Amino acid sequence: MAKWIAGVDIGGTTLSVGMVPVAGGRPRALRVDDTAGGRGGAAVVEQVCAMVRAAVDEVVCAEASGVEVAGVGVAAPGSLDRARGVVLESHNLGWFGLPLRDRVQAATGLPTVVENDANCAACGEWWQGAGRGFRSVLGITLGTGIGGGIVMDGRPFVGATGAAGEIGHMTVKYGGRRCTCGARGCLEAYASGPGIARTAVEGLAGGARSTLPELVAGDLGRITAATVHEAAVEGDAYATGVLAHTARMLAAGITSAVNLLGPDAVVVMGGVAEAGDLLFGPLAAELGRPRFRSAVDACTVVPGALRGTAGVVGAAGVFRLRTEET
Amino acid sequence: MAKWIAGVDIGGTTLSVGMVPVAGGRPRALRVDDTAGGRGGAAVVEQVCAMVRAAVDEVVCAEASGVEVAGVGVAAPGSLDRARGVVLESHNLGWFGLPLRDRVQAATGLPTVVENDANCAACGEWWQGAGRGFRSVLGITLGTGIGGGIVMDGRPFVGATGAAGEIGHMTVKYGGRRCTCGARGCLEAYASGPGIARTAVEGLAGGARSTLPELVAGDLGRITAATVHEAAVEGDAYATGVLAHTARMLAAGITSAVNLLGPDAVVVMGGVAEAGDLLFGPLAAELGRPRFRSAVDACTVVPGALRGTAGVVGAAGVFRLRTEET
Numbered sequence: 288m289a290k291w292i293a294g295v296d297i298g299g300t301t302l303s304v305g306m307v308p309v310a311g312g313r314p315r316a317l318r319v320d321d322t323a324g325g326r327g328g329a330a331v332v333e334q335v336c337a338m339v340r341a342a343v344d345e346v347v348c349a350e351a352s353g354v355e356v357a358g359v360g361v362a363a364p365g366s367l368d369r370a371r372g373v374v375l376e377s378h379n380l381g382w383f384g385l386p387l388r389d390r391v392q393a394a395t396g397l398p399t400v401v402e403n404d405a406n407c408a409a410c411g412e413w414w415q416g417a418g419r420g421f422r423s424v425l426g427i428t429l430g431t432g433i434g435g436g437i438v439m440d441g442r443p444f445v446g447a448t449g450a451a452g453e454i455g456h457m458t459v460k461y462g463g464r465r466c467t468c469g470a471r472g473c474l475e476a477y478a479s480g481p482g483i484a485r486t487a488v489e490g491l492a493g494g495a496r497s498t499l500p501e502l503v504a505g506d507l508g509r510i511t512a513a514t515v516h517e518a519a520v521e522g523d524a525y526a527t528g529v530l531a532h533t534a535r536m537l538a539a540g541i542t543s544a545v546n547l548l549g550p551d552a553v554v555v556m557g558g559v560a561e562a563g564d565l566l567f568g569p570l571a572a573e574l575g576r577p578r579f580r581s582a583v584d585a586c587t588v589v590p591g592a593l594r595g596t597a598g599v600v601g602a603a604g605v606f607r608l609r610t611e612e613t
Numbered sequence: 614m615a616k617w618i619a620g621v622d623i624g625g626t627t628l629s630v631g632m633v634p635v636a637g638g639r640p641r642a643l644r645v646d647d648t649a650g651g652r653g654g655a656a657v658v659e660q661v662c663a664m665v666r667a668a669v670d671e672v673v674c675a676e677a678s679g680v681e682v683a684g685v686g687v688a689a690p691g692s693l694d695r696a697r698g699v700v701l702e703s704h705n706l707g708w709f710g711l712p713l714r715d716r717v718q719a720a721t722g723l724p725t726v727v728e729n730d731a732n733c734a735a736c737g738e739w740w741q742g743a744g745r746g747f748r749s750v751l752g753i754t755l756g757t758g759i760g761g762g763i764v765m766d767g768r769p770f771v772g773a774t775g776a777a778g779e780i781g782h783m784t785v786k787y788g789g790r791r792c793t794c795g796a797r798g799c800l801e802a803y804a805s806g807p808g809i810a811r812t813a814v815e816g817l818a819g820g821a822r823s824t825l826p827e828l829v830a831g832d833l834g835r836i837t838a839a840t841v842h843e844a845a846v847e848g849d850a851y852a853t854g855v856l857a858h859t860a861r862m863l864a865a866g867i868t869s870a871v872n873l874l875g876p877d878a879v880v881v882m883g884g885v886a887e888a889g890d891l892l893f894g895p896l897a898a899e900l901g902r903p904r905f906r907s908a909v910d911a912c913t914v915v916p917g918a919l920r921g922t923a924g925v926v927g928a929a930g931v932f933r934l935r936t937e938e939t
Contacts, residue, residue: 423773435873439773441822446875447749447765448911456905457869460787460798463863474866536787540796543783544873547761547770577795579782581692584775585844601684 288353291315291346292606293339293397296362296404296598297331298322299431304338305596306346307603309357311415314599316345328385329602335361354448358398359391362407362598371448372401375478381404402605404598405452407445408591409436410602410608412554416592421552425544426597427454428536429559432467432476437548443605455479459539467608479510480559487515487529493509497525514564525538530562538573556591563590614679617641617666617672619723619933622688622730622924625647625705625757630664631922632672632930635683640925642671644931650787654711661687662720669789684724686718686731686932688924695775728931730924731778732769732915735762736934737927738880742918743826747878751870752917755863755907759801760791763874769931775872782807786864800866805858806838806885813841813855842888855893856888864899870907881918889916 290309296302302322305314309613318338323330326556339359347354361371372388402410409418409426418424418438428434433455437444445451453477456468463472464485474481487499488507498519503509518526541553560566561563567590574583616635622628628648629642644664649656653809660905664778665685673680691703700706718725728736735744735752744764747785754760763770771777781801789798792812802808813825814833829835844852867879875907886892890913900909919926 289661343904390704399927420772446908447747447877448875448908450908450911451873451875453872453908456872458785458865459863461785461789463787466905470905473905493929539784539787541798543869546778546779546782547873549774549777551773556798579792579796580614580774582774582779584774585776587781 288355289350290355290357292603293342293359294599294603295335295359296391296602303599304342305599306342307600314596318342324380328382332390332456339395344407344475345578356397358606359604361391361405361603363387364404367403380382400606400609402443405434405436407555407601407605409438410443410599411593411597412591413438414604415600416597417589418552423507423550425550427555428479428557430557431480433479437490454540454544457540459536477536483512483515483533486532495525498523499526511547512559519565521561532556534566534569535573538570540563542578542583545586549582551586552591552593553586553588556597559592614618615676616680616681616683619668619685620648620684620925621661621685621930622928625758629925630668631925632668635933640922642668644668648899654708657923658716661717665721675809682723684932685721686928687717688730689713689727689926690730693729710775726935727934728769731762733927733931734882734923735764736769736930737766737919737923739919740930742923743880743915743925744878749876751876751879753881755804755883757806759805780870783866785862803862805870809838809841811861813860824849825852838885845891848866856891859897860892860895864896868904868909871912875908877912879912880915880917882923886916
């Protein structure tokens with residue numbers, strides 16, 4: 288009888304659930320829905336449990352040899368009380384002190400573990416993705432914000448204070464752009480989706496020539512990282528330059544992190560990473576430039592391999608790890 | 614019979630040796646000499662062993678109840694092969710592949726352990742100094758360069774690649790000053806001794822009014838961090854401003870490191886830290902400004918307490934740890 292874990296990834300806009308074999312492998316019975324965030328914590332917990340039940344049923348029907356579900360791993364945004372499985376503070380979802388683990392456990396009847404979403408994504412890539420075989424992985428998720436997760440010797444690393452991994456709020460440009468956190472020059476202000484859009488719009492306001500305004504019918508406020516990527520793919524030199532600039536800022540953040548933390552792999556994930564060579568080409572060039580080399584040379588920087596499912600796989604991986612340990 | 618460890622701190626210019634009680638406490642029989650670096654590795658090893666023998670003799674004479682010397686802990690600059698106790702690369706001393714551990718062990722007849730100097734300094738402050746009682750300490754030594762060492766749960770943390778802790782080469786100002794490593798905007802280019810002198814000289818070249826030129830008889834090339842400190846102590850507003858600027862750059866590096874690593878304490882050491890309130894005042898103010906707070910709020914930033922002996926104490930501490938483990 289094969290053993291499975293339900294992996295749940297609760298994002299601010301998207302909720303993903305899939306069944307992951309304890310032995311490793313791709314998630315099965317994957318389902319993705321809009322997060323019912325506007326309707327409060329109870330509604331999201333209900334949605335999670337309904338999706339987990341449906342995913343379990345699907346795997347049970349598909350596997351003639353029988354299925355044992357070991358439990359549920361949940362990737363949650365925001366700060367956590369790990370010992371109690373409580374989401375202390377998630378501004379995206381408006382959760383403050385939500386006892387997520389106990390609620391999911393009670394509703395599904397399955398043992399449940401909760402971990403931070405960025406740590407789960409890093410764990411997923413370490414367990415089954417681009418970080419396989421490395422001792423220590425720094426996972427960077429480039430999206431609306433920048434999430435960072437660290438895996439060391441197969442375990443999520445959260446630091447003495449539980450607050451490690453926040454690479455998005457590393458200062459890469461003293462006195463630079465204001466970040467949503469209030470500081471200036473954070474990596475997130477440059478290499479997140481909105482940061483990239485801002486770089487593009489600032490240059491256009493300065494008179495740069497590009498097809499970008501056409502793509503948004505002249506409304507520069509509608510430019511997103513995806514629009515910039517689209518223009519670059521179509522050969523727009525300005526948009527290509529915006530992605531190259533993003534890559535250089537990202538290289539500053541990555542080398543800072545690698546010099547301090549000494550991981551042997553960095554995995555870059557998230558929507559922005561889908562720009563592929565347009566991002567990773569200039570990133571590799573920048574990492575190769577003259578700089579303090581020992582930590583950088585000992586580290587591999589790669590795109591994520593589990594497009595869209597790193598959180599689900601990693602949440603299941605964290606469940607597996609925690610239950611193996613007890 | 615009391616048990617002691619000889620702690621050795623090999624710097625590029627200064628060599629310190631002291632006897633540290635295994636149970637903890639201040640180093641005794643402390644001796645400090647100029648490093649015989651120009652005469653090659655063998656001469657320094659000889660110097661180390663002579664100083665260790667003299668320190669052991671001094672403690673033996675002083676302690677009526679008898680002395681047992683457990684071994685020697687050596688803090689060495691540069692990159693190491695820890696398993697073999699070999700200094701792979703120390704540009705300061707011109708050592709490439711020096712089997713330091715075996716040489717010291719053979720010459721003293723005492724079990725010997727070698728660790729990186731910045732890690733030893735952090736371990737010293739964690740064991741007997743300003744980092745006592747914290748779970749995880751990031752030690753920052755501000756001197757000719759910037760050294761970083763990390764202690765986690767009482768152990769030196771070197772990362773998967775052995776190259777962790779290099780906070781001096783974190784990028785704090787993208788596109789900023791050229792660093793000796795070849796990159797631009799490294800923390801070391803701003804908050805090291807030479808970085809501070811450069812900030813001072815640049816401002817004077819730009820027409821700033823200050824008593825600094827008088828202090829160096831008009832030769833701006835002679836300005837050092839110590840001169841800037843001296844002028845600030847005497848009430849020079851420009852010099853005070855240079856130290857405040859240094860503190861703000863340091864705050865950028867510290868918050869970056871704390872956001873990524875999540876330590877519960879940062880200990881700032883080295884000659885530059887002796888500027889005291891002139892540095893730590895503006896540093897605390899800058900850390901208190903609006904920014905991503907969770908990791909910063911959970912972390913204490915303090916000056917080192919073991920002025921000049923953190924490396925000696927920490928080298929002994931690392932010896933104690935390694936031998937306890939085996």
